[in-house]
Amino acid sequence: MNPKRMLRNQVCAILLGAFAFAIAHQPAAAQDAATPYPKMAPLEQYLMDRDAEIALARSAAPDAISHDATVFVLTQHGYELAVKGTNGWVCWVGRAWLAMFDHPEYWNPKVRAAECINPPGARSLMPLAFKRTELVLAGRSKAEVVAALKAAFDKKELPAVEPGAASYMMSKSSYLTDAGDHNMPHLMFFAAVNSDANWGGVQQLAPAMSVNYWYMSPDAYPGLKSFPPLSVFLVGADKWSDGSSAPSM
Amino acid sequence: MPNNKLAAIAIETFALLIAFGTAHSAIAQNPTPYPSMAPIDQYLMDRSAEIALARTAAPDSISRDAEVLVLGHHSYESAAKGTNGFVCIVGRGWSAAADPDYWNPKVRVPMCMNAPAARSYLLRITKITDLALAGHNLAQSNDAMAAAVDKKELPPMEPGAMCYMMGKQGYGGDVLPHWPAHLMFFYSDTDPAAWGANHPGSPVIAVVDPQEHLTQFVIPVQHWADGTEAVAGGTHAH
Numbered sequence: 001m002n003p004k005r006m007l008r009n010q011v012c013a014i015l016l017g018a019f020a021f022a023i024a025h026q027p028a029a030a031q032d033a034a035t036p037y038p039k040m041a042p043l044e045q046y047l048m049d050r051d052a053e054i055a056l057a058r059s060a061a062p063d064a065i066s067h068d069a070t071v072f073v074l075t076q077h078g079y080e081l082a083v084k085g086t087n088g089w090v091c092w093v094g095r096a097w098l099a100m101f102d103h104p105e106y107w108n109p110k111v112r113a114a115e116c117i118n119p120p121g122a123r124s125l126m127p128l129a130f131k132r133t134e135l136v137l138a139g140r141s142k143a144e145v146v147a148a149l150k151a152a153f154d155k156k157e158l159p160a161v162e163p164g165a166a167s168y169m170m171s172k173s174s175y176l177t178d179a180g181d182h183n184m185p186h187l188m189f190f191a192a193v194n195s196d197a198n199w200g201g202v203q204q205l206a207p208a209m210s211v212n213y214w215y216m217s218p219d220a221y222p223g224l225k226s227f228p229p230l231s232v233f234l235v236g237a238d239k240w241s242d243g244s245s246a247p248s249m
Numbered sequence: 250m251p252n253n254k255l256a257a258i259a260i261e262t263f264a265l266l267i268a269f270g271t272a273h274s275a276i277a278q279n280p281t282p283y284p285s286m287a288p289i290d291q292y293l294m295d296r297s298a299e300i301a302l303a304r305t306a307a308p309d310s311i312s313r314d315a316e317v318l319v320l321g322h323h324s325y326e327s328a329a330k331g332t333n334g335f336v337c338i339v340g341r342g343w344s345a346a347a348d349p350d351y352w353n354p355k356v357r358v359p360m361c362m363n364a365p366a367a368r369s370y371l372l373r374i375t376k377i378t379d380l381a382l383a384g385h386n387l388a389q390s391n392d393a394m395a396a397a398v399d400k401k402e403l404p405p406m407e408p409g410a411m412c413y414m415m416g417k418q419g420y421g422g423d424v425l426p427h428w429p430a431h432l433m434f435f436y437s438d439t440d441p442a443a444w445g446a447n448h449p450g451s452p453v454i455a456v457v458d459p460q461e462h463l464t465q466f467v468i469p470v471q472h473w474a475d476g477t478e479a480v481a482g483g484t485h486a487h
Contacts, residue, residue: 062450089445118443163408164436166444168451187452187468189434191409208432208470233409235432237452238471 036178037096037107043137045109046095047074054082057091061116061168062241066091069116072126078134088119090126093174097136098129100212101146102220105177114171121165121190128158146223153228161230165190170241185237185246194229208235282423283342283352286384291354292341293320300328303337307361307413308474312337315361324379334364336371342422343381343390344374350422351387358428359416365407370435372403373461395460405437406463415474430479431469439464 048056053073058066070085072092079092096103096111105111117125131152135145152158169176170185194212213230215221240246294302299319304312316331318338325338338360342350345358362371376397380390397403415430441447441455444466454467473479 061445062448064448064450065445087442116445118445120443164439164443168445170452193409235468236471238469239450239452241450243450 035104037105037109040097040107040136041109043076047076048093048112050082053093056112056114056171056173057093057116058114059171059173059241060091060114061089061170062243065089065168066116066241070122074133076137078137079130088122089116090122091116092126092129094129095133098132100215101142101224102216106142108178110175111177112173112175113169114174115167115169115188117167118165120162121167124159124162124165125190131158142221143223146221150223150226160228161190161192163191168241170237170239172240172242172244181247185240187235187237189233189235191231191233192229193231208233210234281349283350283354285386286352286381287354289322289382293322294339294357296328299339302357302416302418303339303359303361305416305418305474306337306359307335307415308476311335311413312361312474316367318375320378323382325375334367335361336367337361338371338374339419340374341378341381343387344377346422347424348387349424351381351390353422355420356422357419358414358421359419360412360414360433362412363410366410366412366435369404369407369410370412373463376403391460398461398463403461406435410435413474415470415472415479417473417475417477429469430471430473431467434466434468436464436466438462441466 050073054071057071057073058069060066061069065087066089068085068087069083069089069091070081071083072079072090073082074093074095092115094111094113094115096105096108098113099106099111128149131149132145135148140148149158167188167190169188172183172185174183176183190213210231210233212218213232214224214227218225238246296319300317303317303319304315306312307315311333312335314331314333315329315335315337316327317329318325318336319328320326320339320341340346340356340358340360342353342356345360346353346356350356373394377390377394380393385393394403411432411434413432414428415432417430419428420426421428441457441464444453444455445451446453446455446466452468456465456467457463458465469479471479
């Protein structure tokens with residue numbers, strides 16, 4: 001396998017769409033394993049206690065940010081407002097189906113990806129996350145979700161990513177993936193570009209990585225190729241949101 | 250110029266204050282140690298050494314295919330063609346150090362900018378370099394830069410503009426001798442609060458330059474460009 005592709009797969013193995021940071025030296029077994037979650041688990045496995053979910057969501061960012069943030073929690077029909085904030089930030093706990101569409105952990109019910117997203121990100125990316133979730137919870141297949149999103153983009157029902165969209169994923173309590181230590185504090189930056197090379201991502205020794213928001217392989221769901229370009233640039237943090245030190249990457 | 254203000258403000262930021270150690274005392278003791286331009290030769294470097302130093306700003310996987318600019322008598326000049334859109338340079342006092350180091354001839358700050366930054370932020374580096382080499386002092390350069398931005402002779406930052414500053418080598422000036430390994434992101438007219446910058450516990454530090462309508466976000470990273478670990482809150486010891 002070409003080295004760049006191999007590294008990309010290592011990244012993607014624990015990258016859950018808008019979620020996780022990759023550990024460059026992740027064992028190869030993780031990404032080579034057969035799809036461990038072929039279908040959706042019972043819905044209850046994706047839900048959690050409301051108060052616990054609010055607390056987990058807030059733990060994604062330092063208290064100075066998350067204390068005044070709006071919080072959404074997952075219900076049987078989609079994300080719903082749990083706490084109205086005042087600073088424009090939104091904290092929530094993402095589930096695995098918000099990964100890239102061809103991610104092997106797409107249906108992993110253990111995933112709890114706490115994230116606090118800034119105002120430009122909240123305005124432009126949360127509608128997309130909510131829409132995807134509603135479609136998934138309505139029982140739509142991946143292909144149907146892709147088609148529905150494409151139609152929504154075409155009709156301009158979903159906004160384009162705003163410049164400066166960014167998020168914090170620094171919760172010590174997140175579960176991002178079955179791989180490695182399951183978690184890593186990081187920041188994410190979003191841009192309407194397709195090129196990995198734009199930020200120098202997926203490069204050996206680079207402290208940051210950029211990946212396509214929609215897919216690991218552009219051939220997995222050809223319909224995604226016509227989606228608006230969207231890249232995620234991830235930068236590791238050396239501390240969790242509570243200020244304690246995180247392991248070196 | 251952005252990095253002048255960046256350094257001045259950064260040292261007031263707790264996290265970087267720790268990282269930069271004695272910066273405050275350096276400023277207090279000697280605010281203007283370099284009142285005028287030194288002989289031009291003191292700012293120049295051996296061409297091969299400057300190329301090599303410039304490339305240390307980013308991991309080799311990025312910098313080896315980057316274009317490199319080196320400082321000439323009147324401006325930066327292309328010294329090595331690149332293929333990946335990145336541009337690496339070695340900043341001097343007028344573009345990459347605190348205000349008191351504007352004319353400090355020892356300043357050498359390697360940085361590698363991505364393509365969007367090369368098309369936007371780099372133009373500010375080269376512009377102020379041209380001004381400095383033509384003899385403009387700090388105040389004159391600041392005024393000229395602000396005017397150029399206002400007249401749109403200098404473009405706003407492109408989406409995604411950023412740079413790597415992960416070089417162990419170099420010299421940041423007497424105020425901030427050794428920058429910690431970090432990334433920088435460049436935006437025009439962006440509120441630091443948009444990234445949660447400068448809050449307790451946030452790893453993001455923001456600096457706003459209202460004259461240039463520029464917001465710079467600084468994010469320390471855990472490794473130098475050569476892969477060795479950069480101790481949290483620490484800097485490279487020369």
